[in-house]
Amino acid sequence: xxxxxxxxxxxxxxxxxxxxxxxxxxxxxxxxxxxxxxxxxxxxxxxxxxxxxxxxxxxxxxxxxxxxxxxxxxxxxxxxxxxxxxxxxxxxxxxxxxxxxxxxxxxxxxxxxxxxxxxxxxxxxxxxxxxxxxxxxxxxxxxxxxxxxxxxxxxxxxxxxxxxxxxxxxxxxxxxxxxxxxxxxxxxxxxxxxxxxxxxxxxxxxxxxxxxxxxxxxxxxxxxxxxxxxxxxxxxxxxxxxxxxxxxxxxxxxxxxxxxxxxxxxxxxxxxxxxxxxxxxxxxxxxxxxxxxxxxxxxxxxxxxxxxxxxxxxxxxxxxxxxxxxxxxxxxxxxxxxxxxxxxxxxxxxx
Amino acid sequence: xxxxxxxxxxxxxxxxxxxxxxxxxxxxxxxxxxxxxxxxxxxxxxxxxxxxxxxxxxxxxxxxxxxxxxxxxxxxxxxxxxxxxxxxxxxxxxxxxxxxxxxxxxxxxxxxxxxxxxxxxxxxxxxxxxxxxxxxxxxxxxxxxxxxxxxxxxxxxxxxxxxxxxxxxxxxxxxxxxxxxxxxxxxxxxxxxxxxxxxxxxxxxxxxxxxxxxxxxxxxxxxxxxxxxxxxxxxxxxxxxxxxxxxxxxxxxxxxxxxxxxxxxxxxxxxxxxxxxxxxxxxxxxxxxxxxx
Amino acid sequence: xxxxxxxxxxxxxxxxxxxxxxxxxxxxxxxxxxxxxxxxxxxxxxxxxxxxxxxxxxxxxxxxxxxxxxxxxxxxxxxxxxxxxxxxxxxxxxxxxxxxxxxxxxxxxxxxxxxxxxxxxxxxxxxxxxxxxxxxxxxxxxxxxxxxxxxxxxxxxxxxxxxxxxxxxxxxxxxxxxxxxxxxxxxxxxxxxxxxxxxxxxxxxxxxxxxxxxxxxxxxxxxxxxxxxxxxxxxxxxxxxxxxxxxxxxxxxxxxxxxxxxxxxxxxxxxxxxxxxxx
Numbered sequence: 061x062x063x064x065x066x067x068x069x070x071x072x073x074x075x076x077x078x079x080x081x082x083x084x085x086x087x088x089x090x091x092x093x094x095x096x097x098x099x100x101x102x103x104x105x106x107x108x109x110x111x112x113x114x115x116x117x118x119x120x121x122x123x124x125x126x127x128x129x130x131x132x133x134x135x136x137x138x139x140x141x142x143x144x145x146x147x148x149x150x151x152x153x154x155x156x157x158x159x160x161x162x163x164x165x166x167x168x169x170x171x172x173x174x175x176x177x178x179x180x181x182x183x184x185x186x187x188x189x190x191x192x193x194x195x196x197x198x199x200x201x202x203x204x205x206x207x208x209x210x211x212x213x214x215x216x217x218x219x220x221x222x223x224x225x226x227x228x229x230x231x232x233x234x235x236x237x238x239x240x241x242x243x244x245x246x247x248x249x250x251x252x253x254x255x256x257x258x259x260x261x262x263x264x265x266x267x268x269x270x271x272x273x274x275x276x277x278x279x280x281x282x283x284x285x286x287x288x289x290x291x292x293x294x295x296x297x298x299x300x301x302x303x304x305x306x307x308x309x310x311x312x313x314x315x316x317x318x319x320x321x322x323x324x325x326x327x328x329x330x331x332x333x334x335x336x337x338x339x340x341x342x343x344x345x346x347x348x349x350x351x352x353x354x355x356x357x358x359x360x361x362x363x364x365x366x367x368x369x370x371x372x373x374x375x376x377x378x379x380x381x382x383x384x385x386x387x388x389x390x391x392x393x394x395x396x397x398x399x400x401x402x403x404x405x406x407x408x409x410x411x
Numbered sequence: 412x413x414x415x416x417x418x419x420x421x422x423x424x425x426x427x428x429x430x431x432x433x434x435x436x437x438x439x440x441x442x443x444x445x446x447x448x449x450x451x452x453x454x455x456x457x458x459x460x461x462x463x464x465x466x467x468x469x470x471x472x473x474x475x476x477x478x479x480x481x482x483x484x485x486x487x488x489x490x491x492x493x494x495x496x497x498x499x500x501x502x503x504x505x506x507x508x509x510x511x512x513x514x515x516x517x518x519x520x521x522x523x524x525x526x527x528x529x530x531x532x533x534x535x536x537x538x539x540x541x542x543x544x545x546x547x548x549x550x551x552x553x554x555x556x557x558x559x560x561x562x563x564x565x566x567x568x569x570x571x572x573x574x575x576x577x578x579x580x581x582x583x584x585x586x587x588x589x590x591x592x593x594x595x596x597x598x599x600x601x602x603x604x605x606x607x608x609x610x611x612x613x614x615x616x617x618x619x620x621x622x623x624x625x626x627x628x629x630x631x632x633x634x635x636x637x638x639x640x641x642x643x644x645x646x647x648x649x650x651x652x653x654x655x656x657x658x659x660x661x662x663x664x665x666x667x668x669x670x671x672x673x674x675x676x677x678x679x680x681x682x683x684x685x686x687x688x689x690x691x692x693x694x695x696x697x698x699x700x701x702x703x704x
Numbered sequence: 705x706x707x708x709x710x711x712x713x714x715x716x717x718x719x720x721x722x723x724x725x726x727x728x729x730x731x732x733x734x735x736x737x738x739x740x741x742x743x744x745x746x747x748x749x750x751x752x753x754x755x756x757x758x759x760x761x762x763x764x765x766x767x768x769x770x771x772x773x774x775x776x777x778x779x780x781x782x783x784x785x786x787x788x789x790x791x792x793x794x795x796x797x798x799x800x801x802x803x804x805x806x807x808x809x810x811x812x813x814x815x816x817x818x819x820x821x822x823x824x825x826x827x828x829x830x831x832x833x834x835x836x837x838x839x840x841x842x843x844x845x846x847x848x849x850x851x852x853x854x855x856x857x858x859x860x861x862x863x864x865x866x867x868x869x870x871x872x873x874x875x876x877x878x879x880x881x882x883x884x885x886x887x888x889x890x891x892x893x894x895x896x897x898x899x900x901x902x903x904x905x906x907x908x909x910x911x912x913x914x915x916x917x918x919x920x921x922x923x924x925x926x927x928x929x930x931x932x933x934x935x936x937x938x939x940x941x942x943x944x945x946x947x948x949x950x951x952x953x954x955x956x957x958x959x960x961x962x963x964x965x966x967x968x969x970x971x972x973x974x975x976x977x978x979x980x981x982x983x
Contacts, residue, residue, distance in 0.1 A: 131503065185689050192445065193688055196643045199636070200681035207678035226672055268842050275841040275848065276855075279828040283817045289704055290815035293777060294829040294895050295803035304838075334636065338510050345507045378518040384511035385493055392500035704770070704779050704811065 077270050080353040084266065087360075088259040095255070103367065106323075111363050112258025113139075113320035116265045118343040118355035120312035123269055125341065126350030127278065128305040129285030131195040134202025135340050137182075138175040138310040139317035140332035144209055146171030146318025147246050147327060148239050152216060160252040164322060168261065168315040175314020178205070179307045187302045202337055209329035214240040245328030246321075253322035261319055265312050266352060272308065281305050346387060415547055417669045418662065423553040423622065425661020426560030430615040431638030432645070432653035433567065434608030440584040440648035441604045444502065447509040448489060449612060450635015451516035454628060456482045456613030457620040458524055461531055471534035471617075478613040486609025487602050494605075495598065513632070520628035528627045531620035552621045559618060563611060564654050571650060576603060584648065637664075640684050646697020655695055660684075721947050724754030728791055730806070730899050730931040731776070736785035738775055745771045746955045749785070753899065753948075758925060758932045760946035760963075762939075764975060767952040769935045770812055773901050777809050778802050790898060804832060808897035810888040812904050812935075818877030822868065822887055825876050826859040829894035862890050865927070866920055882913045886920070893924065900924075902934040906941050914938055918945055943967065951975065 091108060094100045121135045150167040157163045182201045189197055213228045214221065217236025224230050232238060240246055272278050280301040283291040292298060321327040343362060347354030365383070369376035390396050431453060438446045456478040463474035493512050497505045539550040571577040579600045582590040591597050619634060620626050637660060645656025660680060667679035687695065729752045736749040746768040753759050761769050774780045776787060778799045787794045789805050797805065808829075817825050834855060840848040863869045866886040871879065876887060885905055892900055905921070906914045918941055925932060936942050942949065943963045951959040951966060953975040959966055966972055 125503070131506075185685055189688060189692055192439075192647065193643065193692060193694075195445075196640065197685055197688055200640065200684050203636075204678045204681050207675055207681075211672075211674050226674065271842050271844060275852075276827075276831050276834045276836070277838070277841060279820065279824050280831055282820055283825075283828045286817040286819055287815045289779065289799075290811065290817065291828075292799040293779075293803060293809055293811075293815075294891060295800050295832050296828070297800055342507055342510070345503050349503070374522060377514065378522065381511050381514035381518055385508055385515065388500075388504050388508040388511065389493070389496055392504040393496040394499065396496065704774055 073274075076353070080266060080270075080356070081263070083353060084259070084262060084356065088255075092255065104364075107363060107367065108255040109253045109258050109323040110320055111360050112255065112262055113316045113323075114340065114343065114359040114363055115262050115356045116258075116316035116319070117313055117340045118347065118359040119262070119265045119269055119352055120309045120316065121340050122344050122347075122350065122352055122355050123272070123281075123305055123309045123312075125344050126348075126355075127269075127273055127285065128281045128302060130302070131192070131341075132198040132309075133195050133334070133337050133341065134198035134200070134205070135309075135313055136332040136334070136336035137198075137202035137205035138179060138313035139320065139336070140205060140209055140329055141178045141310075142168075142171035142175040142314025142317030143321035143327055143332065144212075144240060144246065144317075144329070145174035145314070147249055147321045148214065150250070150252065150318075150322060151239055151246070152221075154250070160250070161254075161257065164252045164254075164257055164319075167322065168318045171314040171318035172311040173314075175317065176307050176311035178314075179310025180303070182310075183303045183306045187299055187306065199334065199337070202332075202334060206329050206333055209240075209245075210243045212240055213238065213242050243328065243330075245326060245331075247326040249322060249325050249327065251323055251325060253319050258319055261315060262356075265315075268308070268312065269352060277301060277304055342384065346384075346391075413669075417665050419547075419549055419553060421662030421665035422658060423556045423661070424665060425641075425658035426556045427615050427619050427622070427634070427657075428638045428641045428661050429560050429654045429657025430563055430611050430618070431634060432642040432657045433563070433650065434611050434615075435639050435642040436645075436647055436650060436653040437580070437604050437608050439642070440650075441580055442494065442601050444494065444505045445509065445639070446494075446605075446608075447506070447635070447639075448512035448516055449608065450631035450633075450638070451513050451520075452482050452486060452489075452609045452612040452631070453616040453619065453634060454520060454626075454631030455485060455516060456609075456616030457531065457626050457630060458520060458529075458616075459613070460534070460617045461529055461620070461626055464534070465529075465532055471532075475534060475614060475617045478617060479610045482613035482616075483606045483610040486605040486612075489609075490602055490605040495601075517628045517632070524628065526628060528625045531624040531626045533621040533624065534617055535621070550622075552618070556618045556622065559614060560654075560657075563614070564650075567607075567650060576600070580604060637680070640681065643694055644684050644687055646691075646694030649694070649696045649698075652694055652696035659695075721754055721757050724756055727755045729753055730755050730757075730790060731933075732788040733776075734786050734788075736772070736775055736782050736787065738771065738780055738783045740771070740780070744955055746775065746952075749775075749952075749955075749957060751950055751957075751960075753931045753933060755898075756925070756929050756931055757948060758921075758934070758946050760942040760949040761933055761935045761952065762937075762942055762949060762966075763952035763958075768955040769952055770903055771955075772952070773809060773903055773933075773935065776802070776901060777807055803895055803897075806896075806898035807901060808892035808895045808899075809901035810885070810892055810903050810905060812907070814881075814884045814888060816876040816884055816887060816891070818875065820876055821873050822876055822879065823856070823859050823863065823872040825887060825891050826862055826894045827855050829891045830855045830858065832895070859894065862894055865893075865923060866890055882909050882917075885909070886917070889920075889924070893928065898930055900930055900932045902932065902936075904935055904937065906936055906938045914941055917941070921945055 095105050117135065117139060121132065124130055124132050146167040149170040150163050153163050153166060186194055186197050211226050213224045213230055215230045215232045215236055215238035217233040219233060222230040222232060228238065228242065230238065280296050283296060284298055284301060288298060343359040344355050347358035366376055366380055369379055372379060390400060434449050435446065438444065459481045460474045460478040463469045463477050464471050489512055493508050494505060497508060533552050535551040535555050539548045540554065541548050571580060579595045582593065582595055583597055583600045587597050638657065641656040641660040642653045644660060645652030663683050664676055664680050667676040671679055731753040733749055733751045737747045738745055749772060761772060763769055775782045778797055789807060792805060794802055794805065817828060820828065834851045836847045836851050839845065860869050860872060863872060868883060868886060868890065871883065876884065879887065889902065889905065906917055909917060921932065922945060946963060949961060949963055949966045950957055951972050958971045958975055959969045
């Protein structure tokens, strides 16, 4: 019956999808058990939610980089739009919806909508460009979003929501509350993001992306990636499908941003800078472009690794850099690959 | 007059961007890769110059020469170790490696020279030329920066158009395979390109820190990204484009800081980049390549 | 053997097969021309293609044959002239709109979606006849399943014309050369064209593969009753299956006519073999 449902999938692909879900669920259960039996250190427990957020980011960026085949260097921008809009929503709803999980869910949905809208606005100019030019413009937009949020003030009082740019001119009435405070970001956030919520978001993100990839839209994304001219010649609307992938990816990044932000008491725009965008890109590339499970695992490993390297104290980021370079060389250089495969005792004999 | 003052500081900042952007654009033109570690070579150059001048009390210009030598060698080593093995790899893998290299250089600098900011002594002192009864003031470093940029630009243009190595570089940027068949040593040419770009980065580092005297391991990243933007702005791969893009970016940044908002100046700079790319998708002086069907 | 086609003259100096005579032509090019990099790559190109005609476009290398295809499919916008497709002016249309209006093509240098499976290559081309929306996609609603199953069946049927249904799940990039060329034709057919443009379909094929291809093209022609224009260097194929032939040289049409006429046309012989030295 399941095969019928995935009629357009090759068996191997279907297996890969189920494997991805299975790995995520098993990993969740193991972490949850370890966490409740105090097997995990408190620092590790504190990382569970950020890891989930990064995993969703990896899945989301993989849609653009791996499936659509366009390089984006500003994905953290969408994450920050989601973080700020999500947290602001959660704060506004604090009195209205006392039940935290529902507030979190609504905040994430609002975050996704705001980020999708940002993705749409940015997509209009960006998607007319190609290759490295598209990459630099996404980088530029990431920086612009950061600059704007760094200078954005928003508060609420009895007359409603007040906003201003550059300096705080919201002139809130007595009893009003300034929520977003420019470069100070948002502070006093209730930490309502939980590990189960993160796991659910990850499963939803995977479901959306897998179902999208195995549909007419997904085929169109991959066709555009493989050969744009041929894709046009069979009547595909390139701009429409690029936009669709871009907006969907931005929406998921927004939800991830909201989850991420609500794990901390303070959030500032500078947290989502170029380096964060690159970090997420590294997850995707190391995990294999288009490979969702790979990206998820890379996100987990590369988030935990710097923590585990803490015993090397000041050498840890240096080690991280070396690991990154060596891994890229090992996976992409033919000679090194050949050398490594010779070391592998299980290597298949050539026929 | 204030307008002219701003304009001149814009040109000066732009000159630094232009020198850095030349390194980006040359490497992109030939190796077709975005060398994100380029900004950190600037930082290394600035540190070497700093120690030569402040610690060993050498002549500042000798300090710059030493920095150039160190960075040239560094650039060639980085290329040999990290980028050459990936000549056939997908461009994204090379990009990530370059980013890894950037982290590597930053963190090595952190270990060697600590994260405490150093106050960089200007290589030509803090004096200024006063013009129009002191209304227009051009600091020595500003003048030197602009002159250095013009000289570098002129020499580089001559080098590219007249010398054998320059011609080899142009040939490699057109078609590596054909260049190889014509007997050009492609690997040596690419290595040379990195050497020149990194040498220029050292000059840029010294000039940058003379004008903005705080030196930290992360000093190079933001100017690096800006210069990269400048290279794209002018049309990546084009040497006059890098020059033009750098100057324009510097002027726009200073004007945005002066007349719009200092906090939003980066947003304005990137906004202008986006508008330019929409009108001219390959940058101001870049060539649009049409894919053959 | 194929039946001899009878021809009737039509006003625009072209001839149509008798069976198409009473019907509007599928394609009419009038004074089509383009300048590329200062060179007139194609100039004053006139061609009328009947509703179910098979036309050959031949000429020496560099004559501008592929450029004509690129003009028809709007990969290049023509500098001069008009293209009427089913009577509709295609001025201002882009590649995608021309495809929707009824032109599908293959490419000289194969352009498949290499990482997609064979059947997904074909199903991608059916995108415009599938209508389920984003919600159905993500929630896998019934219309998703219904349309996917229908597309899957139709794709298999199309593949079976070229005897490729058994390789449906293989990645397109892994197919042998001849199969890749056939897949390109299947993909083009999947968009339901009224005019099929084949750019050197037999390039790189051995004689028996070429013979099979010839049969397949005839089969497609019969099944779908569409017009086909093909660029080909293999003269046996062209002379065998084309009803009308148009010869290009240096961007100009130097001859038009039936295969017999073309074979004996002195201008064509000169273009291919060069001028005989004057004694």
